[in-house]
Amino acid sequence: xxxxxxxxxxxxxxxxxxxxxxxxxxxxxEMLCLVDKPLxxxxxxxxxxxxxxxxxxxxxxxxxxxxxxxDKSAELEASLAAKNKTALLExxxxxxxxAKIVYVRQPEALGLGHAVLMAKEIVGNEPFCVLLPDDIVDxxxxxxxxMVEAFNETQSSILGSEVVEGDAISAYGCLDCxxxxxxxxxxxxxxxxxxPAPGTQPSQNAIIGRYILTPRIFEMIEGITPGAGGELxxxxxxxxxxxxxxxxGFSYEGKRHDAGDKQGFLRATVELALKHxxxxxxxxxxxKDQSF
Numbered sequence: 511x512x513x514x515x516x517x518x519x520x521x522x523x524x525x526x527x528x529x530x531x532x533x534x535x536x537x538x539x540e541m542l543c544l545v546d547k548p549l550x551x552x553x554x555x556x557x558x559x560x561x562x563x564x565x566x567x568x569x570x571x572x573x574x575x576x577x578x579x580x581d582k583s584a585e586l587e588a589s590l591a592a593k594n595k596t597a598l599l600e601x602x603x604x605x606x607x608x609a610k611i612v613y614v615r616q617p618e619a620l621g622l623g624h625a626v627l628m629a630k631e632i633v634g635n636e637p638f639c640v641l642l643p644d645d646i647v648d649x650x651x652x653x654x655x656x657m658v659e660a661f662n663e664t665q666s667s668i669l670g671s672e673v674v675e676g677d678a679i680s681a682y683g684c685l686d687c688x689x690x691x692x693x694x695x696x697x698x699x700x701x702x703x704x705x706p707a708p709g710t711q712p713s714q715n716a717i718i719g720r721y722i723l724t725p726r727i728f729e730m731i732e733g734i735t736p737g738a739g740g741e742l743x744x745x746x747x748x749x750x751x752x753x754x755x756x757x758x759g760f761s762y763e764g765k766r767h768d769a770g771d772k773q774g775f776l777r778a779t780v781e782l783a784l785k786h787x788x789x790x791x792x793x794x795x796x797x798k799d800q801s802f
Contacts, residue, residue: 515636515637515662516562516638517561517563517564517636517638518564518566519554519564519565519639519654520568520626520629520633520638520641521540521553521567521568521642522616522625522642523569523573523576523643524568524569524573524616526539530775536572539643540576541579544778545782545783548579549644551579551605551608552643554580554608555608556647559655560658561658562654565610566614567614568616569615570617570619576613579605580605580611581606590602614628615628620742621736621737621740621742622642622743623731623741623743623744626640626727626728626731627731627732633728635725636725637661637722639657640719640720640723641721643719644719644768644769645769646769647767648765649762649764649765650763653670656760656762657722657762660693660695660696660758664696666756666757666758667724667748668722669685669717669748669758670717670719670720670762671687671717671718671759671760673715674716679714679716680705680707682716683716684704684706684712684713684716685697685712685716685717685759686699686700687699687713696758697761698758699758704743721744723748724751726751726754733750780797
């Protein structure tokens, strides 16, 4: 496994997005827009910035607009060209040129582990990364690029992690870990606890939606016992992987926005709008004038 490169990124995107109803009744959650880009495009751009050249999106029924979004739109491009709207034309073209994107269907939503397993044949026998579109990480160096650099050092599976204070850790997978002696951002993982009861957490280090995994994870997923609802949990598979290989947590630099529910999505929209090069100054001025 030494000196292997991360070339492929998996995006689990087959869920129904029920927390965003009614918006997601006919629109995939991953296509909801934060400011001017759909959620999933933020993640794809992050993976590309990390050096990934092949994007694998695990989809389900009703997700074809994602495929259309990343595809070339001849009619739109012709219309923009005819109207000499060159800036908009370049934006439209750039989306379809981001990376090679392939799609695989998940027939049933049977857990995150099952979604990752759907990509097994395309990933093959090489390490890969997994990005959950709900988690938007705003960072000067993209989060996954930071993690890939750590993988190049360790050649081991790496889990994105952040400190979550107090009892809020109970909403996350939690790492039982110790700081690495040579790299302060690396955490040597001994065990993981999914949504620990308040006061029982082994640390405040939560797992977020960024993973780099070795191909042995597929064997682990196939060997674990399904949990509630017949779902295969990725956390259970990673715990099994710990019996065979080293696994690290990684404390990334940047701010994560949990865009997986309405409140988090609204907060992310405001914060990213304020940082937007073109929209930010006017939006900030407008906010200051409001008497909420």
